[in-house]
Amino acid sequence: xxxxxxxxxxxxxxxxxxxxxxxxxxxxxxxxxxxxxxxxxxxxxxxxxxxxxxxxxxxxxxxxxxxxxxxxxxxxxxxxxxxxxxxxxxxxxxxxxxxxxxxxxxxxxxxxxxxxxxxxxxxxxxxxxxxxxxxxxxxxxxxxxxxxxxxxxxxxxxxxxxxxxxxxxxxxxxxxxxxxxxxxxxxxxxxxxxxxxxxxxxxxxxxxxxxxxxxxxxxxxxxxxxxxxxxxxxxxxxxxxxxxxxxxxxxxxxxxxxxxxxxxxxxxxxxxxxxxxxxxxxxxxxxxxxxxxxxxxxxxxxxxxxxxxxx
Amino acid sequence: xxxxxxxxxxxxxxxxxxxxxxxxxxxxxxxxxxxxxxxxxxxxxxxxxxxxxxxxxxxxxxxxxxxxxxxxxxxxxxxxxxxxxxxxxxxxxxxxxxxxxxxxxxxxxxxxxxxxxxxxxxxxxxxxxxxxxxxxxxxxxxxxxxxxxxxxxxxxxxxxxxxxxxxxxxxxxxxxxxxxxxxxxxxxxxxxxxxxxxxxxxxxxxxxxxxxxxxxxxxxxxxxxxxxxxxxxxxxxxxxxxxxxxxxxxxxxxxxxxxxxxxxxxxxxxxxxxxxxxxxxxxxxxxxxxxxxxxxxxxxxxxxx
Numbered sequence: 016x017x018x019x020x021x022x023x024x025x026x027x028x029x030x031x032x033x034x035x036x037x038x039x040x041x042x043x044x045x046x047x048x049x050x051x052x053x054x055x056x057x058x059x060x061x062x063x064x065x066x067x068x069x070x071x072x073x074x075x076x077x078x079x080x081x082x083x084x085x086x087x088x089x090x091x092x093x094x095x096x097x098x099x100x101x102x103x104x105x106x107x108x109x110x111x112x113x114x115x116x117x118x119x120x121x122x123x124x125x126x127x128x129x130x131x132x133x134x135x136x137x138x139x140x141x142x143x144x145x146x147x148x149x150x151x152x153x154x155x156x157x158x159x160x161x162x163x164x165x166x167x168x169x170x171x172x173x174x175x176x177x178x179x180x181x182x183x184x185x186x187x188x189x190x191x192x193x194x195x196x197x198x199x200x201x202x203x204x205x206x207x208x209x210x211x212x213x214x215x216x217x218x219x220x221x222x223x224x225x226x227x228x229x230x231x232x233x234x235x236x237x238x239x240x241x242x243x244x245x246x247x248x249x250x251x252x253x254x255x256x257x258x259x260x261x262x263x264x265x266x267x268x269x270x271x272x273x274x275x276x277x278x279x280x281x282x283x284x285x286x287x288x289x290x291x292x293x294x295x296x297x298x299x300x301x302x303x304x305x306x307x308x309x310x311x312x313x314x315x316x317x318x319x320x321x322x323x324x325x326x
Numbered sequence: 327x328x329x330x331x332x333x334x335x336x337x338x339x340x341x342x343x344x345x346x347x348x349x350x351x352x353x354x355x356x357x358x359x360x361x362x363x364x365x366x367x368x369x370x371x372x373x374x375x376x377x378x379x380x381x382x383x384x385x386x387x388x389x390x391x392x393x394x395x396x397x398x399x400x401x402x403x404x405x406x407x408x409x410x411x412x413x414x415x416x417x418x419x420x421x422x423x424x425x426x427x428x429x430x431x432x433x434x435x436x437x438x439x440x441x442x443x444x445x446x447x448x449x450x451x452x453x454x455x456x457x458x459x460x461x462x463x464x465x466x467x468x469x470x471x472x473x474x475x476x477x478x479x480x481x482x483x484x485x486x487x488x489x490x491x492x493x494x495x496x497x498x499x500x501x502x503x504x505x506x507x508x509x510x511x512x513x514x515x516x517x518x519x520x521x522x523x524x525x526x527x528x529x530x531x532x533x534x535x536x537x538x539x540x541x542x543x544x545x546x547x548x549x550x551x552x553x554x555x556x557x558x559x560x561x562x563x564x565x566x567x568x569x570x571x572x573x574x575x576x577x578x579x580x581x582x583x584x585x586x587x588x589x590x591x592x593x594x595x596x597x598x599x600x601x602x603x604x605x606x607x608x609x610x611x612x613x614x615x616x617x618x619x620x621x622x623x624x625x626x627x628x629x630x631x
Contacts, residue, residue, distance in 0.1 A: 166348070261471075278470075288477065
């Protein structure tokens with residue numbers, strides 16, 4: 016799945032063509048060139064824009080939500096959203112327990128982002144460590160890491176995560192830890208390949224000859240040069256973790272009620288599927304846009320940081 | 327070639343062994359299974375009785391090898407909830423899951439390969455953009471939500487297909503789409519990339535120069551080579567899909583192995599859970615093994631590695 020050609024369809028031509036009045040591309044520093052590519056990449060800008068909105072909404076949730084996401088009201092159950100004939104008292108309506116849907120949605124953004132970020136960070140640490148070790152040392156360490164990756168891939172993620180949550184209880188910590196411990200495989204695969212490539216370059220050999228210590232070579236010479244891959248995989252796995260959390264919560268074995276998780280909201284809305292389909296549409300659309308924006312951001316970063324990979 | 331197969335087989339067995347050990351110990355780490363059976367408030371005698379019957383108080387390594395030995399002969403223990411042999415339960419349900427997996431994969435291939443080829447033949451055309459759109463959107467839609475939306479539109483609003491159950495072929499339409507779309511983006515991307523690469527190869531130019539028809543070049547020369555990595559990706563995706571069928575089966579209440587997994591997990595039915603995790607990982611291991619062999623068979627260069 017590691018092809019770069021797909022996004023090339025929408026990617027811009029290399030920056031040889033410069034518009035009137037701008038500095039010609041060859042006079043720019045590599046960093047400025049990268050920035051210029053980023054500003055011309057529609058997918059990247061779209062992803063960044065949508066994600067920024069969601070992050071801002073999550074941070075300022077108490078200011079946006081006019082109600083308490085946990086407050087139930089028997090008198091205000093299943094009120095439709097304002098655009099479906101409801102009132103502005105509850106802009107997105109209320110759920111079956113009379114909780115304000117907008118409040119649950121914006122607080123739910125916090126849960127999704129938090130789980131995505133922490134789980135991806137845990138996976139990134141595990142996977143990067145294993146991948147860099149395997150790529151740098153090769154030999155037996157490489158065999159061992161490759162074996163671990165195979166074992167991990169053979170374990171059905173959803174099934175194992177569900178089983179662990181069922182046995183250990185569905186707290187936020189358990190969900191985050193399980194996902195973090197399960198999603199490191201792609202980090203390891205990509206970091207291993209990237210490290211192998213960088214390791215062969217002459218400046219690494221030069222650093223070794225100059226007597227640089229192993230940590231120095233790893234952190235100063237290898238890691239900065241595989242960083243762009245790391246960021247791309249980080250976004251992909253963050254999106255992956257967010258979708259998985261929603262799926263686990265949807266199946267009833269993730270974050271537990273009454274926490275406002277988007278997956279849980281869809282699961283609760285499912286009971287009313289016959290009559291009130293907006294109950295699943297609203298959190299579903301939110302989830303879709305969050306995942307879409309993270310993916311587009313990741314694809315964009317890949318295009319912008321590795322122009323030589325485009326055809 | 328035989329040496330290669332043997333090596334791969336050995337690796338597959340080792341992986342299977344490790345996975346089974348991990349899943350076994352994982353489920354034991356969660357707490358004392360004797361308490362899980364006897365109940366939270368059980369007396370010491372009750373717990374002792376459970377331990378006498380199941381032997382949970384012995385070292386975990388011994389229990390694991392005993393379980394493994396029995397599993398190798400097809401005895402996966404008794405379900406705590408259904409009180410039936412786990413192997414019978416699974417055998418009953420596996421057919422539905424495999425059928426769903428095959429249908430889903432066929433759906434994905436039938437959609438992804440033509441789209442990928444068309445996109446590669448005319449880069450930046452309308453169809454290329456459409457396929458890009460499908461794969462970007464497809465990767466962002468959570469499958470459980472997609473399934474619910476399909477139920478709302480096609481079952482509730484239009485009344486075309488039943489929403490849940492597994493008694494007729496109509497019940498499989500929506501689950502097939504939901505499971506299949508999941509594998510579509512990756513296959514489409516790979517087909518497109520492979521075709522683009524092959525179409526710019528020298529032998530295609532030679533074929534064109536010889537005056538072969540565009541059709542013949544496309545199908546006989548280009549697609550044949552571009553499809554090799556797609557087939558092995560499809561095999562790997564098949565393994566993933568079976569593991570992901572738990573979500574789809576529980577939305578549509580399709581009574582397959584995935585649904586059984588969900589039932590056993592929500593009822594703390596440890597033996598069934600363990601057996602299903604083992605079986606689903608076996609599927610994955612089998613399909614990746616198959617992919618390796620197919621690859622080596624179609625591309626002799628790989629056999630050396």
